[in-house]
Amino acid sequence: MSTGAPTPTRAAFADGARAIAPIVIGVFPFGLIAGVAAVEAGLTTVQALAASPMIFAGASQLAAMDLIGRDSPLLVIVLTAWVINARFAMYSAALAPPFASLRLRHRAVAAYLLTDQAFAMSTIRFARTDEPAPARFAFYLGSALVLALTWHTATIIGVVVGTGVPAEWSLDFAVPLVFIALLFPAITDRATRVAAIAAAIAAASLRGLPLNLGLLTAALIGIVAGLVARGRQ
Amino acid sequence: MTSHSTLAIWGILAAIGTGTFLIRFSFLAVLARVDAIPPLVTRILRLIPAAVLAAIAMPALTHAAGTFDLATDRFVAGTAAALVAWRTRNVVATIAVGMGVLWAIDALGWFGG
Numbered sequence: 435m436s437t438g439a440p441t442p443t444r445a446a447f448a449d450g451a452r453a454i455a456p457i458v459i460g461v462f463p464f465g466l467i468a469g470v471a472a473v474e475a476g477l478t479t480v481q482a483l484a485a486s487p488m489i490f491a492g493a494s495q496l497a498a499m500d501l502i503g504r505d506s507p508l509l510v511i512v513l514t515a516w517v518i519n520a521r522f523a524m525y526s527a528a529l530a531p532p533f534a535s536l537r538l539r540h541r542a543v544a545a546y547l548l549t550d551q552a553f554a555m556s557t558i559r560f561a562r563t564d565e566p567a568p569a570r571f572a573f574y575l576g577s578a579l580v581l582a583l584t585w586h587t588a589t590i591i592g593v594v595v596g597t598g599v600p601a602e603w604s605l606d607f608a609v610p611l612v613f614i615a616l617l618f619p620a621i622t623d624r625a626t627r628v629a630a631i632a633a634a635i636a637a638a639s640l641r642g643l644p645l646n647l648g649l650l651t652a653a654l655i656g657i658v659a660g661l662v663a664r665g666r667q
Numbered sequence: 668m669t670s671h672s673t674l675a676i677w678g679i680l681a682a683i684g685t686g687t688f689l690i691r692f693s694f695l696a697v698l699a700r701v702d703a704i705p706p707l708v709t710r711i712l713r714l715i716p717a718a719v720l721a722a723i724a725m726p727a728l729t730h731a732a733g734t735f736d737l738a739t740d741r742f743v744a745g746t747a748a749a750l751v752a753w754r755t756r757n758v759v760a761t762i763a764v765g766m767g768v769l770w771a772i773d774a775l776g777w778f779g780g
Contacts, residue, residue, distance in 0.1 A: 459759065460757070460758030460759055461758075463758065463759060463762055464758065474668075475668070475669055476668040476669035476670075476671075477669075477676055478673060478676075481673070481676055481677065481680065484680060485680055488680045488681065488683075488684035489680065489683050489684045489687055490684075490687070491687050493716075493719070493720065493723075494683060494687065496723075497719075497723055498679065498683060500723070502669045502671060502676065502679065503668065503669055505669055505670055505671065508671070508675060508678065508679055508682075511679050511683075512679060512682045512683055512686070515683040515686075515687070516683070516686045516687070516690070517715065517719065518715070518716075518719050519683075519686070519687045519690055519691075520690060520712060520715055521712055521713075521715050521716055522687070522690045522691045523690050523691075523693050523694065523704075523712060524704075524709065524712045524713070525691075526690070526691055526692065526693050526694040526695050527693075527694035527699065527703070527704055529694075529695060530694040530695050530698050530699060533695060534698050538696070541692070541695040541696065542692060542695075542696075544695060545688065545691040545692035545695045545696070546688060546691065546692075548691040604766075604769055604770075604773075605766075607727070607741060607744070607745075607765065607766065607769055608762055608765075608766060609727070610723070610724045610727035610728060610741075610745060611745070611748050611761055611762045611765040611766065612758070612762065613720045613723045613724040613727075614720075614724050614745065614748050614749050614752050614761060614765070615748075615752045615757075615758040615761035615762065616716075616720050616758075617717065617720040617721055617724060617752065618749075618752045618753050618756055619756050620716040620717040620720055621717050625710070625713075625714060626713070626714060626716075626717040627717070629714040629717045629718040629721075630717040630718060630720070630721040631721070632718075633717070633718040633719070633721040633722040633725075634721040634722065634724070634725040635725075636722065637721065637722040637723070637725040637726050638725045638726060638729040638730070638735065641726045641729075641730045641735070648722075648726065649719075649722050649723060649726075652718075652721075652722035652725075653715070653718045653719045653722045654718075655718075656714070656717070656718030656719075656721060656722060657711055657714045657715065657718045660710075660714040660717070660718065661707075661710060661711070661714065664710060
């Protein structure tokens with residue numbers, strides 16, 4: 435037990451952990467479903483457990499499990515997951531200036547733990563307070579680690595219970611429900627709305643495309659539609 | 668269930684994981700600034716989540732049994748969940764309503780479920 439006032443760095447870490455707490459409640463069912471989906475796709479227990487620490491990106495994990503379960507070609511599975519995770523490049527660029535003075539090792543840790551939620555919490559904090567880089571890193575770590583801990587706990591439980599879930603429960607339907615829940619916060623303006631609608635219509639029309647290329651093609655059509663919509667504003 | 672080999676799945680996980688880490692590390696590694704990304708690339712990256720999520724979710728509702736059919740328990744339950752997601756932006760409520768409506772429809776035996 436330490437005595438006296440906490441150091442600014444330690445206080446920032448605690449702030450980060452506290453800030454993300456309300457959000458991780460929504461992450462728990464998402465992780466649970468990712469664990470169940472990995473088992474249902476036909477991964478071994480070890481693989482299903484390894485998927486989360488190896489990838490640590492829920493939407494891409496769920497999409498990959500869906501495509502693995504439907505025997506899509508390896509290249510299509512990997513490409514689809516990479517496209518879903520391409521957004522992290524944007525977050526990486528936004529975190530580079532505040533973390534510029536950190537050691538490469540610490541920036542690598544920050545990169546590994548980068549999620550939509552930890553990024554969102556940190557950008558709000560960094561815009562409000564003018565802290566030195568170590569305190570900012572501590573805040574980020576507090577948020578990112580609480581999220582990671584929740585995510586991994588949830589996926590482990592999902593993998594363990596996954597094999598025991600009766601088919602009549604239709605728990606596989608929770609996967610599209612998670613995507614629906616994530617979709618609406620991603621629609622922030624006209625361009626993203628047009629992209630979502632065009633991609634949805636394209637995906638429903640292109641389901642029969644060979645090699646399960648429907649998802650990638652539909653996403654591409656959505657992105658082009660979003661760019662055109664923005665261009666005409 | 669997949670018919671990919673155990674080794675192939677390890678390869679998939681490793682490839683996705685390595686690629687995803689490199690994407691996350693990209694700018695943090697080389698310390699390039701946001702304005703180093705061309706504006707068009709930024710616009711494309713911003714559109715990816717909405718387009719991809721919609722493209723994944725839609726066929727699960729419109730092709731519940733493999734072919735296009737809107738008179739299914741899953742299309743109705745998914746539409747209800749979408750309304751909840753749109754109005755509340757609450758992940759737990761969205762999943763709860765979607766699953767609840769699905770189970771209710773099946774219990775009532777609509778659509779011959």
